[in-house]
Amino acid sequence: MAKKKQEEAPKGSPAWMATFSDLMNLLLCFFVLLFSMSSVDAEKFAQVVASLQSSFSILPSGGSSIGEGQMISSGVSQLEMLDSYYHQMANSESDTDLEGTSGKSDTETDVAEEYKQEALNESEKMAEQIEDAVNQYGMQDQVEVDFNAEYVLLNLDGTLLFDSGKSELKSEAYAIMDKIGAILSGYSNNMIDIEGHTDNVPISAHAKYESNDVLSMYRALTVADYIRNTTQLDPAHIKSSGRGEYAPIADNSTPEGRARNRRVEIKIYNSYSSDLGE
Template sequence: MAKRRPEDPPKGAPAWQSTFSDLMNLLLCFFVLLFSMSTVDAEKFQLVIASLSSSMSILPAGGASIGDGDMVGAGVNQLEFLDKYYNDLANSKSHTESTTEGTDANAQEQYEQMELSESEQMAQDIEKQLDNSSLKDMVDVDFTSEYVQLSLNGALLFESGKSEIMQEAYPVVNKISTILATYQDNLIEIEGHTDNVPVSARSKYESNDVLSMYRALSVADYVRANTSLDPSHIKSSGRGDYDPVADNSTAEGRARNRRVEIKVYNSYNSDFN
């Protein structure tokens, strides 16, 4: 008699159910872990807050203000002190700025006074040398905080309408050159000036500007050639009739305007660039 084949055992759960069960278990463990980590000792938490607030807050209430729930009230109580703090800070800044401005103004005033004092001393020395050279009545001396100015009447140096120094004027220019030679480290600027009468149509100079420029250049070249001064320390320029010192409507005024000015700059203003 044939044997009966045993029945197959029942099949297990589908494969996806096993995977899903594993995922659910992992999620459960994850949320349990989060819950366990979120449980904080309230007393320790208050101590941490108090420590941080007392060390970092600008309000003197510190940890008590947070622990007692009075932070807002305590902060409002401190507003008047904050206002005073910022007002004091603003006043301090304003005072510092005004002090700095006052210091700068005083420094500038002292600097200008030193400039003026040096120019005054230079003018006194030059006048003394002019007295010794018998040129006091031929040269006018003036000074500013920048330079000492020597003014010579153009009629002493040049013939009318010409820029070459007259031979009769050589002794005067020689004495002036000797005085200038004592200022080896100073900038010297020579300016030529004319009256407002137009140059003659037969003149080789097309305008008073050109004539004044050549007259200044003649004096500058003479000083360079007869002194040991550094040639680069001597500048020359023509001002024409743009800077009169007297009224051109009179003969006396026009004579004063026809002049040569020599400016010897003090050490504070001797810029050779």
């Protein structure tokens, strides 16, 4: 009896290998996707790879040292420590970042100091220009000029502008205010703040204004309105406020000190400090 011819095996790889290959490709794509969506630190990743290699005996036996003396050696049970180790390393890196932030703070401080110095330089230049104008108008005995990193200050003697207890400008004060307005017109892009100040002598019971606060407010408003009406300055750039007796520059216990405290201050803010709402 003739032997039955043995069936030849199908050519090519078995069918299950195609399915297995597809599964491996899908898993590879899945992990690549996870990797691309995560932020991986190269050094930590290398440490984890070394740990896994040692744990699964991919490399010759023996531990791989990570951190300061910590060993993740052979034995799959050690993998349970990877999560806590990773968080420990992350916390350590956060501390380092905080130390670096203090360095950035120092840099920011330097930038702030440089910014302040530039503002001060601008105020100084403005003050020199204004003082020259004051001298040209012959007002050096009527106006004091000072400056800081925010503004240039014009200090006007209140007795030259107002009678005692009143907020209406004296007739002889108009010439002073016209010259002040001419000076201020050169700073149309700057915020101008006008403050009224008084001494600490209480207002008379029969006076028009009930307190020094109210009197100082009206005096500042009078000066502000005069400048608005006699110059081309934007009225929105001019503010006024009353400070009453609460910001003295001299001793109120003497007549001379009280006279100095009765004043109107005009602050011309530099470009670094002017808030024009633009």
